[in-house]
Amino acid sequence: MSAKVFVPVLIFLVLTTGAGGGLYYQTNVAKQGLESQVATLQTELTNSETKAADLQTNLTASQTQATGLQGQLKDSETKAADLQTKLTASQTQTTNLQAQLKTSEGQVATLQTSLQNANDSVKTQQNLNTTLTAELKKIKYPRHFASIQELTDWLHKDDTNTKYPNASFAQISFILQVRALADGYLLPAYVTVYEGQTVAFNEAVIGDNLYAVSASQDLTEAAPFRITPVPSYPISAP
Numbered sequence: 691m692s693a694k695v696f697v698p699v700l701i702f703l704v705l706t707t708g709a710g711g712g713l714y715y716q717t718n719v720a721k722q723g724l725e726s727q728v729a730t731l732q733t734e735l736t737n738s739e740t741k742a743a744d745l746q747t748n749l750t751a752s753q754t755q756a757t758g759l760q761g762q763l764k765d766s767e768t769k770a771a772d773l774q775t776k777l778t779a780s781q782t783q784t785t786n787l788q789a790q791l792k793t794s795e796g797q798v799a800t801l802q803t804s805l806q807n808a809n810d811s812v813k814t815q816q817n818l819n820t821t822l823t824a825e826l827k828k829i830k831y832p833r834h835f836a837s838i839q840e841l842t843d844w845l846h847k848d849d850t851n852t853k854y855p856n857a858s859f860a861q862i863s864f865i866l867q868v869r870a871l872a873d874g875y876l877l878p879a880y881v882t883v884y885e886g887q888t889v890a891f892n893e894a895v896i897g898d899n900l901y902a903v904s905a906s907q908d909l910t911e912a913a914p915f916r917i918t919p920v921p922s923y924p925i926s927a928p
Contacts, residue, residue, distance in 0.1 A: 828874030831927040834895045834920070835875055838910065841894055841901065844875065845908045859890035859906065866892050866905040876924070877903065895920060 835841040850866045857865065863879035870877035870892075881890045892903040900913035 825872075827927060829871055831923055831925055832871055832874050832876045833923045835877075836896070836922065838896055838899075838901065841896065841903075841910060844870070844873065845903070845910070848908075851906050851908050857906075858888070860888055862905040863890040863892050866903070879905075 835844070848866070848869060850862060850869055854862055854865055860879070860881045863881065867877055867879040877892045877894055879890065880893050881888065883889065890905075892905055894901040894903055894910070895917070898916045898919045900915070900917060902911045902913065903909070904911075
């Protein structure tokens with residue numbers, strides 16, 4: 691081979707060898723870059739799978755907790771329903787009791803009114819009994835007038851002389867006797883016949899004096915003689 695031919699060939703080989711070496715270097719670098727990316731992706735995938743496993747575990751735990759909470763919620767709803775039923779029953783019972791209480795209060799008020807009326811009636815009856823007892827005592831245990839002033843005052847209040855204007859002397863004397871007795875006094879009627887005429891008057895004993903009382907005129911006249919004094923009460927009350 692001539693020198694002229696060898697030099698171009700040599701130049702071609704050098705260039706070809708240099709290009710092939712550069713290409714190999716570039717390919718090797720690219721391969722290493724891809725391997726690094728794959729390793730990184732593999733690591734990220736592993737981390738993601740780990741996180742996914744953790745999330746799955748947490749999800750399972752959460753679902754279990756949710757199931758438990760749902761059970762508790764259901765129990766709470768059941769208890770709430772029971773309590774609402776009991777509350778409704780209690781409210782109904784309270785309403786009934788309030789109605790019964792109102793009725794009882796009305797009955798108590800009525801009974802109190804009846805009791806008050808009964809007490810008033812008893813008190814009235816007791817007062818009446820006391821009054822009647824006093825009146826009966828006056829009639830059962832009458833007394834003589836204590837003084838001529840007491841006699842004249844009683845005659846002044848008594849209306850026998852005006853109430854019975856048409857009564858005979860004897861009749862009006864007996865009326866005055868009864869009315870005096872009703873007030874607890876002794877004023878007996880005395881009736882006699884003198885010279886064919888009826889003489890009637892009432893007698894009052896005051897101390898050792900006798901007084902004649904004209905029932906029709908409310909006049910009193912002392913007798914001209916004295917008597918032995920007698921007790922004020924002929925019969926004393928026990």
